[in-house]
Amino acid sequence: MPSLDRPDPVIIGHVLAEHRELFQLISQAKQAFTDTGRPLGKRRQYAHERLTxxxxxxxxxxxxxxxxxxxxxxxxxxxxxxxxxxxxxRQHPPLLAELDSLTAALANFRLDPADWHEIGQQFETFISHLQAHERSENAVVQEGYNEDLGLADD
Ligand SMILES: [Fe+2]
Ligand SMILES: [Fe+2]
Known part of the structure; x- marks a missing residue:
């Protein structure tokens, strides 16, 4: 039986692993927008796959x-x-909606570099919203368990 006044390291570890995994997926998607070595059509396809x-x-x-x-x-x-x-x-549905509109923009993308840049900027905005969201979750968990769990601020 785990003690009730101690955080369960398995649960906390799971949360952090989940958040880390999410940010790995984000980094991969980011590469699609920053990698200028490949033709726009291929980058669009890659970005669409990663965002999906x-x-x-x-x-x-x-x-x-x-x-x-x-x-x-x-x-x-x-x-x-x-x-x-x-x-x-309550932030979950609008975050998913933000990602949906980005995926739709990629699906309708007509290979105009200016539009590509715009979608990339919107993706950056989405990332900052998601990061703020996860940070506030980490903070609540941290406060809830009332001890410094060494949560990464990334
Ligand atoms: Fe969440
Ligand atoms: Fe989360």
Whole structure:
């Protein structure tokens, strides 16, 4: 039986591994926009594949968080975090919608370099929204378990 006043290292480890995996997928997608060595058509195709995979992963990740588990556990431990947690979870649908509109833009992309640049900028904006989201989750978990878990601020 794990002690109730100690964070479960398996759960915390799982959360962090999930967040790291998400950012690996993001880095791969980013490469599609920064790699200028390949023709635009190929980069578009690669970016579309990466964003589709990221979307799938993110949907599962969000669903898992919404079903409870570590976030719920953090709120159970520290009830005042409840409101903050609710507003964090409400960010899930708009984040997925932001990614959907990027994937749609890539699907309709007519190989105009200016449009490509624009989509790349929008992807950067999406990344900053997602990173802020995950950071606030990490913070709630950290506060909920009331100890410094050494969560990476990336
Ligand atoms: Fe989340
Ligand atoms: Fe998350």
């Amino acid at each position: 995979e990221l979307r799938r992963h993110l949907r599962d990740h969000f669903a898992q968080e919404e079903q409870g588990g570590f976030l719920e556990e953090a709120v159970t431990r520290v009830p005042r975090l409840g409101r903050r947690m609710e507003s964090i979870l």
